[in-house]
Amino acid sequence: MDILSLPVFKEPLCLIESDHDGTLCIKTEVLDQITLLEKKLHIVTIVGLYRTGKSYLLNRLAGANRGFPLGSTIKSQTKGIWAWCHPHPIYDDRILLLMDTEGLGDVAKGNTNHDNWIMALAVLLSSTLVYNLMGTFSEHDLEKLNFVTEISNYIKLSTTGKGDLDVYSGEFFPMFILALRDFSLMMRNDDREITPDEYLEDVCLNVREETTDREKSYNRTRLSIRKYFKTRKCFTFDRPGSRTVLQTLKDMDYVDLSKDFLEDCDKFIKYVHEESPLKKLDNGRAINGSMFGTLVRSYVDAIRNGSVPCVEDALTTMAELENRKLVERCREIYIKEMEVILTLPTPDEKTLLDAHQQCMKKAADYFLEKRIYDLDEKFQTEVNAKILEMYEKFRRDNEVASIECCEKVLQDLNAKILKKLMRDSYSRSGGYTEYMVDLNELQEKYRNLDGLGCKKDVTLSKFLEKKNLERQTVQQMDQKMAEKEDEIKKEKNRAAAEARQREKLERDVHKARAEVQDMIREEKENRKRREREYIDEMKMIKEENYRMMEQQIAEQRRLNAKLEEERKERIHLKQYLESIELERIRQQNQRIYMQDNADKLRNEKYRCIIC
Secondary structure, eight states, X not given: OOGGGSHHHHSOEEEEEEOTTOOEEEOHHHHHHHHTOOSEEEEEEEEEBTTSSHHHHHHHHTTOSSSSOOOSSSSOOOOSEEXXXXXXXXXXXXXXXXXXEXXXXXXXXOOHHHHHHHHHHHXXXXXXXXXXXXXXXXXXXXXXXXXXXXXXXXXXXXXXXXXXXXGOOSSOSOEEEEEEETOOXXXXXXXXXXXXXXXXXXXXXXXXXXXXXXXXXXXXXXXXXXXXXXXXXXXXXXXXXXXXXXXXXXXXXXXXXXXXXXXXXXXXXXXXXXXXXXXXXXXXXXXXXXXXXXXXXXXXXXXXXXXXXXXXXXXXXXXXXHHHHHHHHHHHHHHHHHHHHOOSSOSSHHHHHHHHHHHHHHHHXXXXXXXXXXXXXXXXXXXXXXXXXXXXXXXXXXXXXXXXXXXXXXXXXXXXXXXXXXXXXXXXXXXHHHHHHHHHHHHHHHHTOOOOOTTHHHHHHHHHHHHHHHHHHHXXXXXXXXXXXXXXXXXXXXXXXXXXXXXXXXXXXXXXXXXHHHHHHHXXXXXXXXXXXXXXXXXXXXXXXXXXXXXXXXXXXXXXXXXXXXXXXXXXXXXXXXXXXXXXXXXXXXXXXXXXXXXXXXXXXXXHHHO
């Protein structure tokens, strides 16, 4: 993601909002953008009375005429705390975070406590705190910094009371820069020309001998500033121009402003860019956007809950969150380094272990460099556990890669054997011997290969175990084929014996056939002789039969003539009998007719009698 495309880089945005009753509220969408910044933060915050030109100085630090709103009236323009991010103009590894604060002493608010909370947040969040004043640093202006004397009411270092601000002597507070605007006094002290820094130290923060309560009151704020702000700097700024210029400052080009004012601005900008420090923790570690976001949430939540912001609580929370992110980052570094160094599978487990130890050291060194506190080494233990977990994953992946590589090689080497199996080249007597020669050749080639990884031998053993069934099958086939060849040989011997037997049998058959042929030939000759004898005999029988037939025909003719005479006599007799029968029938029919006529006459006579 291009962070320069974030809205907070394009214009100032409200980071901590102050509503009408002074309640502070974080603008989450703005803070979330800042938390994305991984570079170190150079945080410059400006505070001071309202309508004193604070926003203009920040715009100049940003290298822009416009940005933070500039007002030309007595009404305060900035409410709450506004933020604007820029790439650092000098250091590439930094982000310049400019923060403008709500003006102090605005009578419209009527709540000085609210100003103190704004001031407390500015102190807690800044690496450079610019206090903007108009004119000279008077006793009245110093009273406006009375907050510093009461800072323990608004900031505490720990929850236990240890490291209380009253005995504070560390470097936690930001660098303090006093910016004196429209400064027209001559820089002299006791007739000696002095620098702005000497003016700040020897004049503004001059401490008197405390002999009275008044002198103690005079010293209180000055001593507090010296105590809490170990690094201090002062810059004076000439008046930029006339009243008209001041009222239209946001629209003015640089050439329209006072040359002395521009030179003063350049000195201020150069120093802030080049010399002012980064925002750091008490262990010297520079914070980034994510750490800044945790601090903002912790401090503002405490104020909203009616508590005093506690640095220890905020740092503990931040350390917890950042260290957890750091643990994950170390895990990613370990993984990335391992992926760069290793090519899986490794030749052996020692190579993997050496890479692991090398990458683990890099990740551990990174953690030790970036960790925040972790005095009980809780997160260092987590880092070690995460790395060991990832090492186990790499070890498993290495084993899997080794197995896959070995299986691929074995598959390629086994192609020759598979091809012969497909062609049934081993399905013969002696095929098992050839198979074992090929298998031993495969093993020798495999063992001579490098780069197969830690599972080279194990994979070969498993491969050979899987080959056992195939080997046994080839062996059994070899035995069967040998037995079959023996059977074939025996069968050939039997066939040869049978062939010899057949030849003998054929010779015997041929001999017998010749004998049979002789017998057939003799039989044919005998048959022809018998046929001739038969023909002669049949001829004699035929002649005898013909003679007898003629005799029978003559006898038959005689009998037929006799029978014809008898037939004619029978016909004549039959005709005679038929004539007699016809006469009898005629006579009978005549009697029946006469009887019928007599019956009719009687019937008629009887009817006549009746009538």
